[in-house]
Amino acid sequence: MATTETFYEVMRRQGITRRSFLKYCSLTATALGLEPIFASKIAHAMETKPRTPVLWLHGLECTCCSESFIRSAHPLVSDVVLSMISLDYDDTLMASAGHQAEAILGEIREKYKGNYILAVEGNPPLNQDGMSCIIGGRPFVDQLKEVAADCKAVISWGSCASWGCVQAAHPNPTQATPVHKVITDKPIIKVPGCPPIAEVMTGVITYMLTFDRIPELDRQGRPKMFYGQRIHDKCYRRPHFDAGQYVEDWDDEGARKGYCLYKMGCKGPTTYNACSTVRWNNGVSFPIQSGHGCIGCSEDGFWDKGSFYHHVTTTHGFGIEANADKVGIAAAGTVGAAITAHAAASAIQRIKQRSGEHHEENDKA
Amino acid sequence: MSGSDQIPVSIESSASCSGKPRDYGNARAVLGQIRHALERLIASGEETRIDLNAMPFGPGDLEHLTNCLGTGEVQASVEALGPTRIQETAIPGVWLVDYLNAENQRLTLHIEIANVPQILCPQPQDLALAIDRLDARLDGTPAPNTPPLSS
């Protein structure tokens, strides 16, 4: 079985040279934000540790996570990671199909009980007995629960698995449910984003294999090294935000000069991701760099936070669309008018009372 | 008359936004780090690597740093996972290692303080197989696990 081999042995067998390997380790250390000295640590781990079996399940999803993953900075990097893990089951990438493929799941579960990593792309729908997502003739939620029962840890790829994403958007007819609400007894690493950045995905896997532990997570279960800061904190347009220079219209002077997109509804200040540092497509660019605000795709329920072009959430449920400012101004105006009216009424009453008292006094006299 | 010539067009030169770097503060700090690393290399042989991509360099910092280090005699290139270009600086023992991908885009830039950068040295694991490999060539039979890139 391939999983008894170390990653390095597999790499050599595939014809990857020692120097390529060292370069990969250097780049990985950089991607993980580690000191270059860690490159040798990573190299050592890969030379000595047997490959970790990974089962990659697909629920309700669009495969954008897989698409992102196989487009890591260098095509070889994803190859390297793919050979580093023993990707024993991935219904999008694997050659086997049908019963043969499904048999692998049972085999891995038995052979590597408690030792394999479960990567989940997409999420299970729970309504209608889970019928909205059928894998191998059975609801996906059943497959997920079965495979998760014996795994070491779960990686929730993308916003679907982490939060629910578009299929869980209001009113969520299929009751698509993020993985952590279905699997509650295993450590879960959320790697949100729609899709997550390729380097973030390979980085998380490499870290887990190198250091034999899951990366440090924040309160919401996301790796701190990639989701510890907001887009806004490391945005190269941040100086324009602080200076008070904003794009006011898509074709104005500010847009051409690359001013801050805050007024155009950029969700950078509320979105935790590594886009502004790692960037996309081999570090070429990211949404804000190409002139469009962040839409907050790695945040919980980003489809239900109103327009992508307003940073104050639109509140539904008042019959009409309204946001805090509109309602606030209306309320302040109404109260102001009411105060004026009340003040006038008070004054009139007081005058009446005064004259009444005056009359009483006159009568007494 | 298209009217397009009435649209005012102003071309801004990219140099206008570069500004004047203030004392190249970060480059100077890295140069200090290199000095300490050199002392360690001489005293104990300990090698050091500095990831320049992780440095918060301002405009002009990197140029100032590389200008200060100068250019030495050795230039090398490694073809593995895309090219890697190695340049000796005018300071012996200080190397610039530029990791590129297959499209010649920089992945990261390291400064390595060592006798020879690690990636240039023959690898111990490869050396272990060296005699077998040469013997196989002398016998005229290809070795069973020859990496294609180094054949």
Next chain:
Amino acid sequence: MYSGVPTVKRTAVYVYQAPVRIWHWVNALAITTLTISGYLIANPLPTLSGEASDHYLMGDIRFFHFAAAYIFMVGFLFRIYWAFVGNSYSHQLFTLPFWRRRFWSELVHELRWYAFLEKEPRKYVGHNPLAHLFMVVIITVGGLVMIVTGMALYSEQTGLGSWQDKLFGWVIPLVGQSQDVRMWHHWGMWVLVVFVMLHVYTAIREDIMSRQSLISTMISGWRMFKDDRP
């Protein structure tokens, strides 16, 4: 403690001790600064031209917001402390006589007074029941909500592991995500704006129409009664 109609005839009572009065005006200033700067953070001023390095407008606005927020918070903590060591009126802000029947009957009376259904208001040494209810709900509970949501948002820039994050970071996942916290913090501002409008109006109106002093009381500390009837 809630104080109702004084049984003894008196013309002046020392109600607001000096620290409470200072706190009131500092708080008023802080809330005004917070509201204006907060509104400008959510709805920035028109774009400035020129180099980014020439300006720091948003940075300054945010500085005022954070500085005023710290003053507001320190004031809040001080006010809690003063509730323990101050006079009996000083804990009105933190206690609501919810189970006292008289409180509610007087509240109804006060509402009827504002609706022009009562000819004469009653006398109160401390807050009248309506004001008391509003103070507790808006200043104490509302202030606490604004502090907690505000500090949670502030912790986003001080970063993971900062004391702000350790103390208030849990708020963000509790509410949903960062944007939701932002939205509630923003709603809170409008609640405070409406409250301040009502507060200023009723203070002026009561000063004129009621049987006791209000505005001067918050300056001198003495509650003056305009007549000797109970």
